[in-house]
Amino acid sequence: MPSLKELSKKKELLSGGQRLCAGCGASIIVRQVLMAAEDPLVISCATGCLEVATTIYPFSAWRTPGIHCAFENSASTLSGVEAAYRSLKRQGRLDKTIKFIAFGGDGGTYDIGLQALSGALERGHNFLYVCYDNEAYMNTGIQRSSATPEGAATTTSPVGKVIPEGKQRPRKDLTQIVVAHNSPYVAQANPAYYNDLIKKVQKALNTEGPTFINILSPCPRGWRYESSQSIQIAKLATLTGFWPLYEVENGKYRITYLPRKRRPFREWLESQGRFKHLLSEKNKGIVERLEREVEEKEKKLLALAGEAPSSV
Template sequence: MSETRFKTLRDVPLEEYLAPGNPLCAGCGATPVLRMFLKALEGRAVFVNAAGCFTLLHVYPYTPFKSSWMYTAFASAPAGAQGIRDALDILIEKGKIQPEEDIKVVCFTGDGAAYDIGLQSTSGAIERGLDFYYLVYDNEAYSNTGFQKSGATPYAASTATTLPTKLQREGHTGSKKDLFEIWRSHKPPYVATIAPSHIVDMLRKIESASKYRGPKLFISFTPCPTGWYHDTSESIRISKLAVECGVWPLKEAIYGEVKHTYTPRVLKPVEEYLKTQGRYKHLFHPQRQEHVIKAIQENIYQYWRRVAETEKLDIIIPSV
């Protein structure tokens, strides 16, 4: 990453653009990410929100925002972003606002909109080269409708529609879609993963992305106490564990070229991460499902072996 104004936590801007107190769940991992996003953009942003948990954030006449916020249906946040971007460009062209008064347009959606229902309109917007940010709070299920499986749900997670049964003891039998690679295949200028536990990494990425005109994606790891069944105080610890166990790689791709921005020197066993959440409880009780835990672990090790080889990284990867 090139020169940055974010070197340590002391560089986090003090100005707040999101007021405390809102109707979302306590401990939600997406709230600190949204707060930091606003800080990095100095509040100069219009958020276009697809239906999801965060639809409750701003309900007329109440708002925790200093900036603007617009709702759309599940599938059409990128179309809403296109309309706002076009309107801003016309105002600049007509001299009604100066280029330096321009504001960023940010789609802000859950994984349901980003991975599934809104993927088609997102693909179109990337192809058109729309100048926008897309911030996904990925809690790996449709949480606002009762925590049903989404395209982001990982293997073996229990959701309302992938409950472990006698015939299907591991819970979800499929695997998580790779949204990073789906976006990267469109060759946009910027794609990144972020986590609420790694604030400096996140701010640097938002800063880096702002140099590029065009579509820019941020997929945020989002601990969800309500659907993952963990204590509200545990969200940041779980986020750190996800990174240290290699479950959630922190990376970016600039015009398709991938680089990992944080590499755990020694990967922690994934079991440490799985045991923090009730959605994986069935892997340990009433009986330990050793083959499922091993399969999850091997999948992570395979990923990091590939990364270590491609990026010439020094990572200690134990054998399963």
């Protein structure tokens, strides 16, 4: 793999000057993903922060061809593009090698776009789907999604007198849902671990068939932290065991980074305003349960990967 220094010399396919917030994880993730690609790319984008902030007519931040159709159909729209590519290639009307990447937030992927994603995975299109998961509907103003973690306050799961804990349901494990589709390559990544992320993208793009990478995308507005802290916060997600980094290649699990000593889960909660209420005395029980669940999840993952647990 080329070094970061070498990669940084590559022409950026997403230009600066777009209108994503300072500290937004999405543009950092997209730039790392695009940097990793060796072949020409065609992308699709679900409606969401990334799309509205990078393509305001008559401007576009994309230096590679792309299409946005609607909120729930990044996967099915790109299915059509990829089918056209295969058709024209088979007919001898196109000779270039092109790779395809669909982008969607957690709203467009976990929720409203889940059916389109599932269909595209099952049909076996040759494409990579990248979910930038900022754990809520940020574009419409921080509403809860099925990716919002239990206990997070959002504008539709606010903290109140009778509901002191914010979101009452645990988050959906979309990565596992994709694994259940028997996709040849599925991974979880984090922009704070750019080497790991870029390697995973390269692996996915060099794999025949539908591949998927779920990438945690810190959001200063929605998670309520200082915008300069995005990468630190993202790092904490993995160090505390909240967002483990792993890949599943043809059904085989591998943990790609395991902190030698897991940091206390409380640090993750303390780092963001959306969890502030959890630190009060009356929510103590919930925090203890969430801590246990992170441990359980890690144990399960380690068992799947056939590795020994890390110490706490």
